[in-house]
Amino acid sequence: MNAALSPAPGRSVVVRVPATSANLGPGFDTLGLALSVYDELVVTALAEGELDIELTGQGIDDVPRDASHLVVRTIAYAYEAVGRRMPGLRLEAHNVIPHGRGMGSSGAAVVAGLLAAKGLLAGDVELGDETLLRLATELEGHPDNVAPALFGGLTIAWVDETGPMHKKLLVHRGVxxxxxxxxxxxxxxxxxxxxxxxxxxxxxxxxxxxxxxxxxxxxxxxxxxxxxxxxxxxxxxxxxxxxxxxxxxxxxxxxxxxxxxxxxxxxxxxxxxxxxxxxxxxxxxxxxxxxxxxxxxLAVDFKGGTVKEYAEGSTQTA
CATH class of the missing domain: 3.30.70.890 (GHMP kinase, C-terminal domain)
Structure with missing residues (x-):
């Protein structure tokens, strides 16, 4: 049976994802901290097969403007994971997180793609926190950056027989x-x-x-x-x-x-x-x-990545 096509062209969501710092010294591949530097994207569903990418900000000369773009690949990965055909996309990305500097830019791109898919699929397929972390870890290879990017704050990430897990902690206000x-x-x-x-x-x-x-x-x-x-x-x-x-x-x-x-x-x-x-x-x-x-x-970001849907000029959390 062919995968269903969802959503209808025209749905648009805005995504905001924080930078992260992983390891924090001794916590190799385990600890991560979300920081108040953000990539922001607007993703719009188009007719199937269409792709339009507009980039501004950090590292745009080295970022592809085709289906190999990491955000686009991540959205495609999420759609395939839930058995849906991906629509065409318009991606408008403003990159603020420095690339290749150890501030989680690739993890942020993965999280941005997953949150965009979550917003576009809202009302059809629900992507919960466990699924988001699992898909992000599959794409990124380890959860130490994607966990704080998704959930904010200080995160402890680990992998057990059921998959990647995390615990979010509040950071002392003096830090x-x-x-x-x-x-x-x-x-x-x-x-x-x-x-x-x-x-x-x-x-x-x-x-x-x-x-x-x-x-x-x-x-x-x-x-x-x-x-x-x-x-x-x-x-x-x-x-x-x-x-x-x-x-x-x-x-x-x-x-x-x-x-x-x-x-x-x-x-x-x-x-x-x-x-x-x-x-x-x-x-x-x-x-x-x-x-x-x-x-x-910077400040510690306590919220993590967010996705909102545009609806007649207003926004509401997806």
Whole structure:
């Protein structure tokens, strides 16, 4: 039996997805934090077979304008997963999340595509949170970025015999994120290829203790963030591929700032324990570091990705 075509051409939804920072030091492939930088998209159903893509913002010269666009591929993946034929699409995307900088741009694109599909299919097929996380993980390969992009806040992600799971936690109001973004990029696949298959037992125990401490620091005791963000599982192994990032992390930590590689890098995330410490970190980098870094003073996004449907000039959550 052929898959049904849904929805009718003309339905339009707007999607907003936050940037994310994964790992947070010791929480390799497990912890992620949603940040207040957002990609925004308007996706409209057209007659089957039509495709129109308009892009503005970050990285648009390197993004395809055909069916290979990651958002379009994700929408197609979602439609196939629920047994529906995808309509034609008009995609209007404003990219604000930096590409290739360790701020979850590919995860955000996947989440944006899934939320667009959720909005376009509303009233026909319902895509719940578990399905969204499962499809996002299948496409992204691991849930540490897509979980906070979907649900916001601080997320712990893991995979069991039933599939990917997550727990969302509220971050202490004193935690003040700061991201230093360089001009150069880093390939996530290259960064991951530098990881060894086995690590010393003492390093594994070290990271278990720091990951547990990091949850306490982010939710209850921000004054513990410097100790809680120590890592021996991934950052040292990737250092050779991004020496400027490694140098900035080490210099910030020597000054008492809880600095880590953001995701696979090369951006650097500082988890300050208050606005004053965040300002001090930004001033230190601006005055003492020769390599140019753009300082983004951000908030933790607590909402996660959203999708709304346009209906006669008004919007309502899909």
């Amino acid at each position: 003040s994120p700061l991201v230093f973004v360089p001009e150069f990029t880093m390939s996530t696949s290259v960064a991951r290829s530098l990881q060894p298959l086995h690590v010393p037992r003492e390093d594994a125990v070290f990271n278990v203790s720091r990951s547990a401490l990091l949850i306490a620091a982010l939710t209850q005791s921000p004054e513990l963030l410097l100790a809680a963000t120590e890592d021996k599982l991934h950052q040292n192994y990737r250092a050779q591929a991004m020496p400027e990032t490694t140098r900035l992390v080490l210099e910030l930590r020597a000054q008492g700032f809880a600095a880590v590689v953001s995701g696979a890098g090369p951006s650097v995330l500082v988890l300050a324990d208050g606005p004053g410490q965040r300002l001090a970190a930004a001033e230190f980098v601006a005055t003492q570091i020769d390599t140019p870094w753009e300082a983004l003073m």
